[in-house]
Amino acid sequence: MGKVIAIANQKGGVGKTTTTINLAASLAALEFQTLIVDADPQANSTSGLGYNPKEIENSIYECMVEGVRPHDAIIQTDFPNLDLLPSHIDLVGAEIEMINLQNREDKMKSTLDGLREEYDFIIIDCSPSLGLITINSLTAADSVIIPVQCEYFALEGLGKLLNTIKIIQSRLNTHLAIEGILLTMYDLRVRLSNQVVSEVTTHFQQMVFNTIIPRNIRLSESPSFGVPALAQDADSKGAVSYLNLAREILIKNGMMPQEA
Ligand SMILES: Nc1ncnc2c1ncn2[C@@H]1O[C@H](COP(=O)(O)OP(=O)(O)OP(=O)(O)O)[C@@H](O)[C@H]1O
Numbered sequence: 001m002g003k004v005i006a007i008a009n010q011k012g013g014v015g016k017t018t019t020t021i022n023l024a025a026s027l028a029a030l031e032f033q034t035l036i037v038d039a040d041p042q043a044n045s046t047s048g049l050g051y052n053p054k055e056i057e058n059s060i061y062e063c064m065v066e067g068v069r070p071h072d073a074i075i076q077t078d079f080p081n082l083d084l085l086p087s088h089i090d091l092v093g094a095e096i097e098m099i100n101l102q103n104r105e106d107k108m109k110s111t112l113d114g115l116r117e118e119y120d121f122i123i124i125d126c127s128p129s130l131g132l133i134t135i136n137s138l139t140a141a142d143s144v145i146i147p148v149q150c151e152y153f154a155l156e157g158l159g160k161l162l163n164t165i166k167i168i169q170s171r172l173n174t175h176l177a178i179e180g181i182l183l184t185m186y187d188l189r190v191r192l193s194n195q196v197v198s199e200v201t202t203h204f205q206q207m208v209f210n211t212i213i214p215r216n217i218r219l220s221e222s223p224s225f226g227v228p229a230l231a232q233d234a235d236s237k238g239a240v241s242y243l244n245l246a247r248e249i250l251i252k253n254g255m256m257p258q259e260a
């Protein structure tokens with residue numbers, strides 16, 4: 001049975017989409033069947049993989065709100081073992097339309113549960129909000145990865161996010177775990193980056209992944225080519241660090257031997 005991991009932080013621009021695309025591509029490159037679910041109306045994961053959100057006919061929106069079968073929405077990407085359940089701007093409307101539905105927190109879960117047998121990993125790219133779609137994503141997930149940017153105000157909003165996770169754990173999804181806090185956009189030359197790393201690791205200790213994602217040009221430019229960094233430049237620091245993250249997660253989940 002596949003594992004569902006939500007990439008969440010209501011703070012904007014911390015690396016959620018970059019992590020979604022490149023972690024998923026790394027898992028796929030290691031031959032795990034992987035599905036990206038784009039749960040953000042900005043549709044950055046969809047466009048970052050080379051698809052025009054305006055041309056998407058069936059998205060996660062139609063699956064959650066109109067009962068379209070996920071198989072009628074899933075796109076097989078050019079990257080082996082990597083599929084995409086895309087988004088488009090209509091997803092903004094889903095928040096409002098779902099308010100009147102019964103079990104409105106469960107729509108993502110019921111969409112994804114039937115896919116667990118087909119995928120080893122389902123990675124959900126959340127939007128920068130703690131709205132109903134994100135609540136749906138956290139309700140559907142087995143675990144959550146929280147990207148934290150090595151920048152000013154890195155920890156801002158983290159308390160609120162952890163609190164939301166606690167509420168979901170107590171009311172909607174008792175087995176939701178925190179997979180880890182991921183430090184992103186680390187710049188060796190910037191003293192502040194080092195301060196954030198030591199502050200976050202002191203505070204959250206073993207919750208923080210050993211892998212730290214550096215600031216890397218390939219990671220920021222590969223979406224404009226519609227590919228993961230791994231497909232553009234497999235030796236780039238960015239691609240290698242997401243491969244390391246994938247291995248760290250696989251080892252932690254007993255899906256890869258320690259020495260591999
Ligand atoms: N490690 C990195 N090195 C260089 N640039 C990065 C890195 N990670 C992310 N970026 C860039 O920073 C910006 C924000 O990243 P990203 O879109 O992944 O964040 P996000 O959390 O998904 O944003 P949003 O909250 O809007 O969904 C993007 O332009 C992205 O290309």
Ligand SMILES: [Mg+2]
Nearest residue numbers: 016017040044
């Ligand atoms: Mg994003």
